[in-house]
Amino acid sequence: QVQLVESGGGLVQAGGSLRLSCAASGLTFSRYAVGWFRQAPGKEREFVAAISWSGGSTGYLDSVKGRFTISRDNAKNTVYLQMNSLKPEDTANYYCAARESRSTIVSRISTQYAYWGQGTQVTVSS
Numbered sequence: 001q002v003q004l005v006e007s008g009g010g011l012v013q014a015g016g017s018l019r020l021s022c023a024a025s026g027l028t029f030s031r032y033a034v035g036w037f038r039q040a041p042g043k044e045r046e047f048v049a050a051i052s053w054s055g056g057s058t059g060y061l062d063s064v065k066g067r068f069t070i071s072r073d074n075a076k077n078t079v080y081l082q083m084n085s086l087k088p089e090d091t092a093n094y095y096c097a098a099r100e101s102r103s104t105i106v107s108r109i110s111t112q113y114a115y116w117g118q119g120t121q122v123t124v125s126s
Contacts, residue, residue, distance in 0.1 A: 001026045002024070002025070002026040002027045002098075002115045003024070003025045003026055003117075004022055004023070004024050004096050004097070004098060004115055004116060004117035005022070005023045005024075005025075005117055005118070006020060006021065006022050006094065006095065006096050006117045006118065006119060006120040007020070007021050007023070007120060008020040008021050008120060009094060009120030009121045009122045010121075010122070010123070011123045011124075011125065012086055012122075012123070012124055012125070013124070013125050014086060014087055014088055014124055014125065014126050015085060015086065016086050016124070017082070017083060017084045017085075017086065018083045018086065018122060019080055019081070019082050019083070020036070020080065020081040020083065020094055020096075020120060020122075021078055021079070021080055022034060022036070022078065022079040022080075022081075022096030022117060023076075023077060023078050024077045024078070024079075024098060025077065027098065027115070029074055029077040030053055030054075030074045031053060031100050031101075031102065032053055032098040032099060032100050032101065033050060033051065033052050033053050033098070033099050033100075033101045033103070033106055033107065034050065034051055034070075034072065034079040034096060034097065034098050034099075035047065035048075035049065035050035035051075035096070035097050035098075035099070035106070035107065035108075035110075035113055036048040036049045036050070036070065036079075036081050036094060036095070036096055036097075037094070037095045037096075037097060037110055038090075038092035038093065038094045038095070038122075039092055039093050039095070039119075040091060040092040040093075043092075045095070045110055046061065047059075047061055047108040047109075047110065048060070048061050048064060048068065048081070048094070049061065049064065049068055049070040049081060050070065050106035050107060050108065051070045051071065051072050051079060051106065052101070052103065052104055052105075052106055053101060053102055054104075055071065055072045055074075056104060057104045057105065057106055058070050058106065059106040059108060063089075064083075064090075067083065067084050067085045067086075068081060068082065068083050068084070069081070069082040069084075070082075079096060081094070081096075083122070086122075086124045087124060088124045088125065088126045089124075090122060090124050091122060091123050091124050092121075092122060093119040093120070093121050093122075094119060094120050094121075094122050095116055095117055095118075095119045096116075096117045097110065097113035097114075097115060097116045097117070098113060098114065098115045099112050099113045099114055099115075100114065
């Protein structure tokens with residue numbers, strides 16, 4: 001049974017930092033690309049960042065480039081999202097998702113991801 005479990009969310013002031021973690025089990029982690037998506041109340045889910053199976057390729061939403069960094073540790077079956085210089089508009093529920101792919105091109109399309117976590121809430125106060 002595949003499980004993705006997010007952690008690290010919370011309440012932070014604007015300008016602060018958080019590091020989200022996504023711990024995977026029940027799959028051969030090194031075969032999977034992983035993405036982070038977010039959804040704010042009343043808004044559609046949007047792509048935030050993704051990383052290829054090897055960690056060699058990454059992709060980011062334009063509004064988070066230079067502030068967020070995605071990384072992975074395949075020995076720990078974990079993907080991280082380091083979020084710096086947080087803004088109130090980053091407030092959302094953040095989800096990690098996995099798709100089996102050996103491509104160096106990461107996907108920004110949520111429907112291409114087969115497995116999803118339950119999400120972790122990030123709230124940025126102004």
